[in-house]
Amino acid sequence: MSNMVYLLCSLPSLNFAQVPPISFDEFYQDSEKQLSKKDFGMLETVDLRKMDSDEHGKLKHFARLYADLLGDMTELRTAKTEKRPVRLAHLPKSLADGNPLEREKQIMRWQWDRLDDLEAGNTFSLVNVLVYKLKLQILHRLQSMETESGKQVFESVINDAKRKG
Amino acid sequence: MAGIKIKYTKTERAKQKKILKVSQRMLPLFEAMEKSLMSTINTIAERIDDIRQTIEKNREASKSWLAVMGDSWGSLAEFISVNEVITKPVDVAGVRVQQFERVDFNIVEPSANTPLWVDDAIELVAEQLQLEAEIKCLLDQIELLEEELLDVRARVKLFENRRIPNAKIAIRKIGQKLQDDDRLTIATAKVVKTDKQMEVAYDY
Numbered sequence: 001m002s003n004m005v006y007l008l009c010s011l012p013s014l015n016f017a018q019v020p021p022i023s024f025d026e027f028y029q030d031s032e033k034q035l036s037k038k039d040f041g042m043l044e045t046v047d048l049r050k051m052d053s054d055e056h057g058k059l060k061h062f063a064r065l066y067a068d069l070l071g072d073m074t075e076l077r078t079a080k081t082e083k084r085p086v087r088l089a090h091l092p093k094s095l096a097d098g099n100p101l102e103r104e105k106q107i108m109r110w111q112w113d114r115l116d117d118l119e120a121g122n123t124f125s126l127v128n129v130l131v132y133k134l135k136l137q138i139l140h141r142l143q144s145m146e147t148e149s150g151k152q153v154f155e156s157v158i159n160d161a162k163r164k165g
Numbered sequence: 166m167a168g169i170k171i172k173y174t175k176t177e178r179a180k181q182k183k184i185l186k187v188s189q190r191m192l193p194l195f196e197a198m199e200k201s202l203m204s205t206i207n208t209i210a211e212r213i214d215d216i217r218q219t220i221e222k223n224r225e226a227s228k229s230w231l232a233v234m235g236d237s238w239g240s241l242a243e244f245i246s247v248n249e250v251i252t253k254p255v256d257v258a259g260v261r262v263q264q265f266e267r268v269d270f271n272i273v274e275p276s277a278n279t280p281l282w283v284d285d286a287i288e289l290v291a292e293q294l295q296l297e298a299e300i301k302c303l304l305d306q307i308e309l310l311e312e313e314l315l316d317v318r319a320r321v322k323l324f325e326n327r328r329i330p331n332a333k334i335a336i337r338k339i340g341q342k343l344q345d346d347d348r349l350t351i352a353t354a355k356v357v358k359t360d361k362q363m364e365v366a367y368d369y
Binding site: 049050070073074076077080099100101102103104107140141144145146147148149150151152153154156157158160161162164 | 227229230231232233234235236237238241242245246247275277278280281282284285286289290293294297298
């Protein structure tokens with residue numbers, strides 16, 4: 001318990017859309033020192049891209065929300081294909097109108113808020129560390145969405161395809 | 166014309182007249198072909214400009230969200246690549262060229278947890294690549310049409326500067342020579358006749 005308290009107190013606090021204050025390597029190094037092997041193993045496996053309600057016992061509720069999010073994403077895709085109005089069950093309705101970047105940010109904001117909710121009932125527990133990792137993933141992802149790198153990706157896809165075509 | 170040996174015969178004159186007649190009939194055809202090729206090339210160039218404007222417009226429209234493609238969670242290149250550019254042969258201003266039909270893409274359907282922006286990026290990339298492929302096709306068309314235009318221009322020049330003037334000169338020169346020959350024959354005949362008359366007078 002004291003290790004968990006120490007770890008959580010030593011980690012920099014995270015705010016949405018800020019520059020990540022810590023790298024994953026640093027986070028893992030600090031966590032490995034303070035967590036048991038089992039807890040650290042769980043921390044390593046938890047991944048915002050692969051949230052699965054059966055696997056992550058500690059984050060079951062969030063995994064269910066994540067499944068709902070995927071349901072809404074599927075609805076957004078289907079509605080676009082079928083050219084009909086979107087019926088979102090969980091995500092904000094405004095999501096359908098924004099540009100792809102705004103939409104992705106809104107989705108991440110939604111995930112962040114759900115993680116905040118999850119954190120609210122827990123203090124100095126493994127859940128808080130897991131949530132910290134997921135939030136850190138969101139921040140690193142947000143950080144990667146940068147105009148210059150996006151432009152480079154776009155140009156390289158176009159140029160590669162042109163060369164091969 | 167210099168260096169060309171002309172046969173000063175009626176047959177040659179007839180031949181040159183035929184060449185002149187054919188050349189004068191062909192010249193307007195080649196001139197019309199030249200005009201048609203030039204106008205087609207201009208139309209294609211305008212189409213290329215239009216497509217380039219559309220590409221630029223799309224680029225401008227996507228500027229506000231291009232950053233999302235830097236997303237460390239999605240690799241756009243895995244979702245779309247060009248399989249084949251489909252074209253069909255058509256005759257444009259008498260030249261066989263390849264006309265752009267469409268681009269056949271290899272598109273990997275995004276899964277449920279693929280970020281949503283990937284769908285939009287696939288659409289944008291596909292549209293830009295279609296437009297780029299059409300430009301390439303049109304540039305190839307221009308290249309072929311320009312080759313043909315050079316050929317037609319050379320023919321027009323050949324008719325304007327060589328065949329028609331040469332035939333005209335040849336006809337004139339042969340005409341003069343034949344006239345001279347006629348005059349000479351008449352003069353000779355007159356001299357012979359006079360000589361004969363004088364011989365007859367002496368005899369008496």
